Amino acid sequence: MRRTAHSRILAVARLLIAVVAALAVGFVVYFAWAGRRATSVEAGIPQALADERASRIRDLTYEASFDIPATRSEPIHGSVTARFTLNEIAAPLVFDFAQAAEKFLGATVNGQTTSEVTSRNGHLIVPANLLVPGQPNEVTLTFIAGDEALNRQDEFLYTLFVPARASLAMPVFDQPNLKARWVLSLDIPDGWTAVANGATTGQIRLNNRTRLIFAKTEPLPTYLFAFAAGKFLIETGERDGRQFRMLHRETDAAKVARNRDAIFDLHHTALRWLEDYTAIPYPFGKFDFVAIPSFQFGGMEHAGAVFYNASSMFLDETATQNQRLGRASLIAHETAHMWFGDLVTMQWFNDVWMKEVFANFMAAKIVNPSFPEVNHDLRFLYLHYPAAYEVDRTAGANPIRQSLGNLNEAGSLYGAIIYQKAPIVMRQLELLLGADAFRDGLREYLKAHAMANATWPDLIRVLDARTPADLVAWSRAWVEERGRPQVTMDVKPDTAGGVTVALQVGDALAAQSGSGRVLVWPQTLRVVLGHRAHAVHVDVTLGDSGRAAFSQAPFPGEGGGAPTDVRWVLPTGGGLGYGDFVLPSAMLDALATDLPAIVDPLTRGAALVTMWDSMLEGRIPAARVRDALMVALPLERDELNVARQMGYLQSLFWRFSSAGERMALAPALETLLRDGLTRAATISLKSAWFSAVRSTATTPETIAWLRRVWNREEKIPGLLLSENDETDLALDLALRGAADAERMLDTQEARITNPDRKARFAFVRPAVAESAATREALFERFKDVANRRREAWVLEAMGYLHHPIRAGAARHLIVPALQMVREIRDTGDIFFPKRWADAALGGHRSPEAAADVRAYLDSLPTDYPERLRWVLLASADPLFRAATIVR
Structure with missing residues (x-):
């Protein structure tokens, strides 16, 4: 039956009334829901x-x-x-x-x-x-x-x-x-x-x-x-018409005068380089900066008002090469943020790593021309790989890019993975695209999002158009997932008297966790094959298959003699490869023997980092690495390698030696270090050697000599100690139970003229007290957030409280310190939780301390924040390894 026009009109009217009613109900529900959503916000x-x-x-x-x-x-x-x-x-x-x-x-x-x-x-x-x-x-x-x-x-x-x-x-x-x-x-x-x-x-x-x-x-x-x-003092400078202004509280006029021009020069150099690289003029008008005593970070990139830690800017005359490089890198890093982070800002803090990776990556490029005497590939290796491995080898490894549901957890995203691993990954990306295509992609990205926000996928889309490679898959392995590749190596003699090398990528983290993920981590390697001073470089690409193979003929014999066999193959030898590279034990031993004979400083550095990583993975004994360094260090001439070898020797002495081994090693180690101090040709090297002597001194003879140096009764030829040097020395001597320590500390406090440094000394001083009650009272004070505001001071004091010399007496303070980490995350600045945990655990190596920490970690509730659990696992990892290595 057909409906009439009137009935059709009535039907339409009813439908409209129903739709309006539904919409009205919907709006009421929406407004009510929206109101609840806003007023009940977490x-x-x-x-x-x-x-x-x-x-x-x-x-x-x-x-x-x-x-x-x-x-x-x-x-x-x-x-x-x-x-x-x-x-x-x-x-x-x-x-x-x-x-x-x-x-x-x-x-x-x-x-x-x-x-x-x-x-x-x-x-x-x-x-x-x-x-x-x-x-x-x-x-x-x-x-x-x-x-x-x-x-x-x-x-x-x-x-x-x-x-x-x-x-x-x-x-x-x-x-x-x-x-x-x-x-x-x-x-x-x-x-x-x-x-x-x-x-x-x-x-x-x-x-x-x-x-x-x-x-x-x-x-x-x-x-x-x-x-x-x-109450700040003000310095001004002009470079090529650009005005700079620096606020500071340094009262040592001579120190200001020594550093002032270098600080302005480094800022100007960084700005010029970045304007050229990005093809975008500096976007924020004025450029002021403030040198703040005991600032929590190295620096903070506030547009037009950068903040720095004053001690990083105003260097002593005894500053090491690493300290001068560190200042230049810090200034370049914060200046790069004007484009990467300030001009273009991440959409959400899950991409905070982007601003940090480009700041670090650009800083490495900017600094190079200012220090032509430095091997910058070697510096990149030391600046990034060891720190990244310290997290990536652990159960606390985290992805570069992480999900983030609430900004109250954003602080736990910061750490070595975004600061040190990410620049390594970015260098691999630049190698994949080529330097010009990479730069042009960044220029397009910056101009497209200037004064606005962007994401990592926004950048990947720009760069993906410039390469046939699958950057989405590449990003998943390197950026979105946690952990590092494990690269195994099979080396066999070939019919021509050389060797055939086969490399295979694996996923150790997936194997341990049973996650079933399959990742390859494509990367470019510069493999070095060697026999003592002989070496040859081979460029190798580990592509999507995760496999690579190549052959190498034997080295020509010297003076027309018989060919020389390949003793070792170092996949990291050119300073590019990232991962856990598993070398055969015989090759590790050969590397340890050949270390001082390797001609190229970068290859020596790569060998050293690989040996250290292998020691922590249990593939070469700590004593073998220690013995190799005792031979290599006196022969090393590159200052970066000297500093790294001394650092590893100090770790071996304090953390990877038993009490008996330490006592037996001390006289020889102190003699080696004091001889190095005498031979060092520059103030920078002398300062590095003296710092190592001061840090490792345990014998009565060396402690007495250091006391005479502090008393100004004996001088170190070619090295005039600064106020900071004497302050650190006084604290180290008090830690070692120096006679009449309180009077010595009173004298040192009177020597300090700057009010901020005097306040820092008074704050830290109880941490080296002979009285356990005094030290524990200081730790109890840290439980009040008001007493943790000067984070740099707190961390310095925690380092003394948990120094290896006091490890036994401080063991009972470990778990209470770890129990505070969650509150510290909620009340402190971004780096404080990890640094606090590192300070609480850094001086310990005993199986008993390791058991305490494992028990605490096992007791954490299931709803304990995952990222904070990763922080604790990463901080505890060196302790767990030391407890296993030292028996």
């Missing part, structure tokens, strides 16, 4: 909240002001005005302010003072009815700033907001993909000065105080917004 900054805000907010600016009192104990009052456009107002708007509700003082929304803004679970909730869609909104929030991220001292303070700590100080949208332009004003006491991202545009006198107003910045995320204020 602590921290969950990714769901960050994604929602990023989709709603645009055209964001902040106007922030802080009133800084002269007295450290008085609170800092502040206000933030956020201006933005909202795409929609379906839900309340959530600001992040991780403070108690009473520190939120009031709100004005779009010109109306309101009490409807509420504090909940570390957030401020602005009701949707106070906001307008599609038009500018203005929200002003007044507050008492939290001190946790303001690093307040008696005479200065500085912000440190990475990764998501700005919300400890002020209400903001604390996420990297809501970049904003900032305007700042600071009210500061008389006699103080200040620096911020923007240039100072105004100064107003206010009754014995000064208000400084700073220019509006380019778009910056909250973690890059920064200021420092206090």
Whole structure:
């Protein structure tokens, strides 16, 4: 039967009514759900909240002001005005302010003072009815700033907001993909000065105080917004028309004068190089930096206001080559961040590694021309491979790129994998594409995302178009998965009297865990085959098959004699290969014997790193490595190799020798080191040798000599000790039970003229006390977060508390220290948890200490954060290996 027109109209009307009703119910449900979602938000900054805000907010600016009192104990009052456009107002708007509700003082929304803004679970909730869609909104929030991220001292303070700590100080949208332009004003006491991202545009006198107003910045995320204020001295410099300004608290005018020009020169060199490489001019106007005493990091890349650890900038006359290289690399690293991290910022902190890898990778390129005397391939090897292996060989290995559900866990993403392994991986990627294609891809990526955000897949898409290789598969192995390849080697004689070498990639981590994953890790190797001073290089590609093979003829005999056999094959010999390379035991022994005869410094370094890695994997005895180094070190002439060999010898002495072996070895080792000090031709080398003597001294003869040196009764020819040298020496002598230690420490404290260094010495001093009760009282103090604020001081003290000399007396402090790691993650800065765990475990080697740590790890609840568990496993790994190696 056919329906009439009228019935059809009625049917359509009913349908429309039903649709409208459904939509109405849907909107009610949505608004209710959205309201619940916003008002019941979890602590921290969950990714769901960050994604929602990023989709709603645009055209964001902040106007922030802080009133800084002269007295450290008085609170800092502040206000933030956020201006933005909202795409929609379906839900309340959530600001992040991780403070108690009473520190939120009031709100004005779009010109109306309101009490409807509420504090909940570390957030401020602005009701949707106070906001307008599609038009500018203005929200002003007044507050008492939290001190946790303001690093307040008696005479200065500085912000440190990475990764998501700005919300400890002020209400903001604390996420990297809501970049904003900032305007700042600071009210500061008389006699103080200040620096911020923007240039100072105004100064107003206010009754014995000064208000400084700073220019509006380019778009910056909250973690890059920064200021420092206090009693600072100011140095200025100009290079090719570019102005630099350095704030500092160094009172030694001669030290400032010695270092000043080099600091400005290194910044200028880095900026010029990066402008040329990226084809983008420096994007942030002014370039100021602050040298901060005992700064938690080496540096922090705040645009226009870089912060550095003062001790990394102002080097002593006795600085080693490594220290001078370290300063140059640090400056280049932070300068590279102006493009990689500041100009283009990661979308979310799961890609924080991207800014760090490019900063480190570019720094290695930038520094090279300034130090033509240095073997930079060797330095790259030492700077990256050992530290990356220290994590990647352990059960605590983690991927370069990790998932991250909440920014309150972002700090645990930092570590050797993103700082040291990632540059190795990036170098392999550059080799895969070619240097020019790689550079051009980076230029395209930077220009496409300038003043905005991007992800690792965004970069991979750009680079993938420049190579036939499958970069997605490459990225999965090297970037997305944890662990390192294990490369086994089969070496057989061939019919021509040479050898045939077959390499095979395996996955030891997958085998141990039974995960069943299949990874290949494509990479380029530069294999070295050798016999004492003879060596030949062979370039080998481990491609998608995970296999490679090649043959090598015997070496020609000397003087027309019989050909020389290949004694060893070193897949890492050219400084490229990354992984656990399993060499036959006979070849490891031959490498140990031939080490001083190998002509190329890079190959010697690669052999040394491979031997050390093999020792930790149980393939060569620690005593064999120690004996090889006792022979090789006096013959070594490359300063980088000298420093590395001395470092390994110190580890072998303190951690991989029994008490009896240590006692037997000490006289010979101290003689070797003191002879090296006498022979050293440069101040840099003398300083390195003296540091090794000081660190390993245990015999009465050497300790007495060091005491005479500290007393200034005896001089070291060619080496004038600095105040820092004497301070470290006094602490080391007290640790060793020097006679009348307290009087010696009193004298040393009186020698220190700089107030910041004097405060550091007074803080650390109880850690070397003879009294166990004094030392334990210091550790108990660290359980209060207020006493952990100066993290560098705390870590130095923890190193003394757990020094091998005190290991037995400190064993009972290990587990309490590990129990604090989770709280330290929540209250400290990004590197503190790993460094704390390293300091607590670094002096121990006994099976009993290892058993204590294993028992603690086994007792952790199933919901203990996985990344924090990885931190503990990586820190504990050297202890577990030492307990096995030393019997």
